[in-house]
Amino acid sequence: MTIEQKPVQQLCESPLVILGVSGLLAVLIGVLPLAWAYSPALAAALAALLVIAFAITVKYAPNRK
Numbered sequence: 001m002t003i004e005q006k007p008v009q010q011l012c013e014s015p016l017v018i019l020g021v022s023g024l025l026a027v028l029i030g031v032l033p034l035a036w037a038y039s040p041a042l043a044a045a046l047a048a049l050l051v052i053a054f055a056i057t058v059k060y061a062p063n064r065k
């Protein structure tokens with residue numbers, strides 16, 4: 001029995017994509033406090049980007065039923 005996957009789900013399960021996104025999120029989390037001191041609006045936008053990335057990750061997580 002095979003389960004068909006959506007192209008987005010296949011992309012989200014790629015190890016290189018997961019590594020790249022994890023690295024990007026780590027950089028954003030590290031930069032967030034510095035950005036808050038520089039520009040609260042920029043920091044809020046980065047925080048919103050983190051929330052959106054998390055939501056996409058949860059939506060297309062492997063083995064989600």
